[in-house]
Amino acid sequence: MSTAATSTVPRLVTPQFVLLGSAGLAYFLADGMLVPAVPRYVAGQLAGGNLAVGLVVAAFSLSALILRPWAGRLVDRHGRSIAMIGGGITFAASVAAYGLVDSVGALSALRLLTGVGDAFFFVGAVTAMSDLAPAERRGEAISLFSLSLYAGLAIGPPIGEGLGGLAGFGTVWLVAAGSALVAVLLALRVGETREPTTDDPGDQPVRLIPRAAVVPGLLLVALVWGMAGFLAFVPLYALDLGLPGAGFVLFGFAAIVVVIRSVGARIPDRLGAVRCVRVSLLCSTIGLALIGGWPTVPSLVLGTAVLGIGVALGTPAIMMLALDRAGAGERGAVMGTVSMSIDLATGLGPATFGLVAAGLGRGSGFLAAALVAAAGLALAVAGGRRTASE
The missing domain is CATH 1.20.1250.20 (MFS general substrate transporter like domains)
Structure with a gap:
């Protein structure tokens, strides 16, 4: 059996x-x-x-x-x-x-x-x-x-x-x-x-940004936005908290991502794309809020761990969501658009973090990034409800 x-x-x-x-x-x-x-x-x-x-x-x-x-x-x-x-x-x-x-x-x-x-x-x-x-x-x-x-x-x-x-x-x-x-x-x-197909792609209407990629792309922006700001500014924030550097924090973040992506590689499949996206954005929101809201070393360590879990689960789940919505003939367009979101968030995340930090301090930069992740979570929840009602 x-x-x-x-x-x-x-x-x-x-x-x-x-x-x-x-x-x-x-x-x-x-x-x-x-x-x-x-x-x-x-x-x-x-x-x-x-x-x-x-x-x-x-x-x-x-x-x-x-x-x-x-x-x-x-x-x-x-x-x-x-x-x-x-x-x-x-x-x-x-x-x-x-x-x-x-x-x-x-x-x-x-x-x-x-x-x-x-x-x-x-x-x-x-x-x-x-x-x-x-x-x-x-x-x-x-x-x-x-x-x-x-x-x-x-x-x-x-x-x-x-x-x-x-x-x-x-x-x-x-x-x-x-x-x-x-x-x-x-x-x-x-x-x-x-995959071989009988459809002629030249006869199909061409959308540079396919509809199947729009929501997953926005969700990935919300996820990566905070991660990019974290990676750019945590070395300086660690000094603010009296640490000699952020090496152990960054190593811990990377280790969590690698372990979940390897040992826990099947978690997104078992949870399902929609549920896993929600969990990942919830973790990202909580992790960034912990780092920025309580400027202490224990909060930095705990927040980094929770953020790492969110990032580790989020990218595979969001790409799953995009592929589930895409036809075989537009997988490339969907993957191109979704991966473009990573580039966009990688540029915008540190830039906006820096603007907020310049006026309100680095802790506020993490809180602003948490708001972006929370907006992504709200979109994921609303999108899931809409799908369930259809």
């Missing part, structure tokens, strides 16, 4: 899924190497000031943000593989060329091109992941795939810093480009995952 029950559970971790996760790891490792290297290169080799550093770093996010919906449409029309391969090659070529320019303007132009590559590779990869995941295991698939992002962005920066110190920035650019090309080779092995 147990054998029959086990056989009804569709398989998730196939060789193709492992190859896709490996491609994601190689790509995010390349991306992670650039995180510390680019600002240091601008400030050191190019003798740029704070404005120049901000311009070069932001150029990547700008093009990636704008192009994700278009990348999603290309993925739906022409396949996931072409987006991953083309995006990975564009990323690698632009990064390899960093060492050939000697001005902030030229490097900013290359960074825009790097963002183009990121938009297409990421949307292609996350859509391919949704193709390979059985519907009842999508939350688990998203959780596991996200570990490649966290691993790459955890390991990549130390590698970038080490290579830059030992062999110079030129070596960092070439190694990062090589890692991106490894991702391309692995993507070639993954192949095309788009």
Whole structure:
């Protein structure tokens, strides 16, 4: 009887899924190497000031943000593989060329091109992941795939810093480009995952922002908004509370996310997308309110833990919600729009936090972020009621 029950559970971790996760790891490792290297290169080799550093770093996010919906449409029309391969090659070529320019303007132009590559590779990869995941295991698939992002962005920066110190920035650019090309080779092995369909996408009405992505996109903005502000300002807030630094707080936050996304990968599937989104936004609201409302070290630690639970559960659940509402022919567009919400919140969260903190203090910045998460929770509750009544 147990054998029959086990056989009804569709398989998730196939060789193709492992190859896709490996491609994601190689790509995010390349991306992670650039995180510390680019600002240091601008400030050191190019003798740029704070404005120049901000311009070069932001150029990547700008093009990636704008192009994700278009990348999603290309993925739906022409396949996931072409987006991953083309995006990975564009990323690698632009990064390899960093060492050939000697001005902030030229490097900013290359960074825009790097963002183009990121938009297409990421949307292609996350859509391919949704193709390979059985519907009842999508939350688990998203959780596991996200570990490649966290691993790459955890390991990549130390590698970038080490290579830059030992062999110079030129070596960092070439190694990062090589890692991106490894991702391309692995993507070639993954192949095309788009499901065959009898519909001609050219005959369908085209929506750049599909309806299925609007509410999940707003929910993801509400979730990531507070997380982005937390990551940007908790190092300074820890000093305000008399701590020597925020290293153990940030490590604890990351550890909670990684443990839940790995050991607890099936939690979103078992709870269901709607319920899990509500739990995640409730945790985010409480966690941010604890940090900002009670400026003590125990509240910071407890609030960080609760926020970590919310973030760990929220992204997989929100993407599940989006995929459940999307047809097979618009998965790319939906994933492109939903992932664009991450870029948007990552930019707006720290900016608004800073504005509030400048006038009312850093604790108030966390409380403002808690209000944004609470607004997302209200939207999730209202959306769930509307769905139940239909």
